[in-house]
Amino acid sequence: MTGVATVRLTAAQALVRFLAAQYSERDGEEQRLVPGVWGIFGHGNTAGLGQALLQAATCGDGAGGPVDLPFLQARNEQAMVHAAAAFAKMRDRLQAYACTASTGPGSTNMVTGAALATTNRLPVLLLPGDMFAARPADPVLQQLEDARAGDATVNDALRPVSKYWDRITRPEQLVPAAMAAMRVLTDPAETGAVTLCLPQDVQAEAYDWPEAFFRRRVWHIDRPRPDTAALARAAEVLRAARRPLIVAGGGAVYSRATGELRAFAEETGIPVADTHAGKGAVPWDHPCAVGGIGATGTAAANALAREADAVLGVGTRYSDFTTASRTAFADPGVAFVNLNIARPDAAKHAAVQLVADARAGLQELRRELRGWEADPAHRERARALAAEWARTADACRAARTGGPPAQTAVLGVLNDVLDDRDVLVNAAGSLPGDLQMLWRARDPKAYHVEYAYSCMGYEIAAGLGAKMAAPDREVVVLVGDGSYLMLAQEISTMVAEGVKAVIVVLQNHGYASIGSLSEKVGAQRFGTAHRYRSARTGLLDGGTLPVDLAANAASLGARAIRARDLGELRAGIERAKAADTVTVVHIETDPEAPGPPSSGWWDVPVSEVSELESTREARRAYTEQRRARRHHL
Structure with missing residues (x-):
């Protein structure tokens, strides 16, 4: 570029240096906009972003200047996006982690996390590896062959779940794309997942970048006033x-x-x-x-x-x-x-x-x-x-005699043990419903329940992100066995990073929420329990599976505590709070215990015709309830 100071870097090196220089500001408070990069490396990003992040950590910008963009290693691509979203939620959307994954399955694993971030209006920056822009061979490993379009890749699946999406097929395209990405990340009205697809050959390609691209840049977040x-x-x-x-x-x-x-x-x-x-x-x-x-x-x-x-x-x-x-x-x-x-x-x-x-x-x-x-x-x-209602909630939170405790009683113990500034993290199943009715929050950050996307598997990864965003607060993850089995791997990331959290696992051997819903729609809890297949019925209604989630958590590096009743649960949580490492407290609960009394309706259609009397009865109730629906015009 004639007359313009430039520096020669690969596209990946330029992106790392650019991200390290971005800041956000609101009400006079400045902070790093992108505090780091989550990632799992493969052939689609290790030679590009992987090399660039290593170079930044060991050599800086190559001219004696530092490049502060820490790398964090995740265990699952979906989970790292959840951790990034939870971090942004705790930081009031003023900061956003980047997440990089390799070409193909690594990148498509981020689709669920992107959908959650966009649905919840939370900023995350996705940097998926992509196929060769130059197409030196066709197809290459993990390429999606689409006979209708030569430029289609699996990363196109990220388009509908991103608030901004771009594919960088030439290094110089990074300049406008990166600026657009920062604009969307810092716009409260438009924010969500932002995706910059990075073909693996473009990541490693060099270009003479204008020095101005790397200057310290502050993105001001305004407070618009009403008309x-x-x-x-x-x-x-x-x-x-x-x-x-x-x-x-x-x-x-x-x-x-x-x-x-x-x-x-x-x-x-x-x-x-x-x-x-x-x-x-x-x-x-x-x-x-x-x-x-x-x-x-x-x-x-x-x-x-x-x-x-x-x-x-x-x-x-x-x-x-x-x-x-x-x-x-x-x-x-x-x-x-x-x-x-x-x-x-x-x-x-x-x-x-x-x-x-x-x-x-x-x-x-x-x-x-x-x-x-x-x-x-x-x-x-x-x-x-x-x-x-407070009196009704007190009764719901009270312990009952005999058998495993009700989930509502577990919530009562948790609410009593946690301090006002402690953060409770949850997402899916029957827990959010009970929590919305029973949880007593005094602090706007004490209740961290993701219920826009209601994503099973969010909880443990989110606990990691929430604790990183608020290290001065106790973070307590509340997760059922169904969600735990879907995405527990970030326990080992907590151990590796020295991030301490408390994880309370409720073992009810199935999907309590959908079991209850199944019953309401006349489907008799079909397919909602974790059971052996019965030789007599041919269905999954045999004995309970011998799944030991406390042992699983210990195998991932956590300290595990087994609570047999509510008294041991209370003591276990107190011990976990006092510990200096991630601790899992495990307790069996009754999946069929009654929840708080309902006063609202949720529209889940029931089969219009059926051979089952339970379904016909549910359909009659549904037909009556839906008459109350209305448009507000």
Whole structure:
């Protein structure tokens, strides 16, 4: 480049140097945007990114300058993306790890993690190895042959689950692609998985890069404020309401709007319900808090939702669990005001749209509503319903006599043993439903439950990422045996990296959540237990499999504690918290123990015709329940 200072590096070396120089800033706080790279090497990335990361760690930039981009070795490609997503969630989306995998199966293993990150609006940077751009041989090892398109590779599977996707077929294409990737990673309205596919020959190809490409660059994350006219319309809706309700979602936490949300609720007296991502935004025992809302919500929140004539959504995407499959908000004239930085979410339910940062938007709305309060009778009813639910939750959390403990009693022990700042990590199965109804969070980071994608296998990898993001907090992973068996390998990564976490494994010998759902839809828990195949029936309904998850955890390097009852569970968790290494506490639970009383509905279609009476009965109930569904227009 004539007249421009350049440096000759491979594309992989240039990318490593570029990533090490990126920073994010919000409210005057700067941090590294990409603090490191997770990876598993193979022929598609070891000669490119692998060599570049080694060179950065041992030689710096080649001109005496450091290149600080640490490498972390994972055991499973899906898991490392989960760890990166959990890290971003704990850091309020201000930082994002990169993840590199080899060509073919290594890269496609990241698809599930990418889908989770994008669904949850969490930034992760994926750097999958790709086929030869020059096509020196065709096909090469692990190439997907598509007779319709010569440029198709398995990495095209990452397109629909990425918020930005590009394939770098020439080194110089990296410059605009890398800048676009950083833009999306730091945009709260657009963020998610960002994928830069890197053909293995391009990674190793040299180019004369402009020095300016590697300068220290700060990506400023703004706090957009709502439109003045939209603000007036929102205030008009809320001032006219007699039974308003706030639904707090993840956006309230990521924008660090929790203090503003509490002040807003206290000044207006509007009750606050929360989603999984929003739990803890208002402490569970705050006078305005009424608990989780929707299909697995509390009776208090769902009663107020049914009666609400105005709903203020703060940073929520209104999933089907939040709306109880569009049955939660039953008032015929209910109106919505949605405060969200992403317009598609702000526009849901024909709402008045406040497209803005949650904290900035609440500040403006507070000023607009100054002096207005909700009806005192409505406030008192919300407090009474919340108190009544607290008594119900106490009964659910209490221990029972005889047999393995109920899952709800295990949650009671955990909630009592953990401190307010300790982080509970969970994702899938029946646990999120019980947690949304029963868990008592006072801190916005204490409840780390992934329920946008509800991905089995997220839990242990997420515990690793969460602890790396918050080393000063105790991180406790809660996982059932079904999820554990899918993705437990990152226990050994915790051991290798010296990352200490507590992992509580509930062994109920199957899939408790789907077992219960199967029963509700008339499928009689078919295929939901971990059993031997029976010679008598030909089905998987024989004896329990002799699976020893505590021994498995110990084989991966963890310390294992076996708890036979709730007393031993409590003692085991206390010992695990005091330990200096990853510790697994294992306990058997009853998969058929009753859960908390349900007050919401979730739409799962039931077979319209069947030879089974159980299915016919379930269909009759389903037909009746779905009549309550409605569009909010």
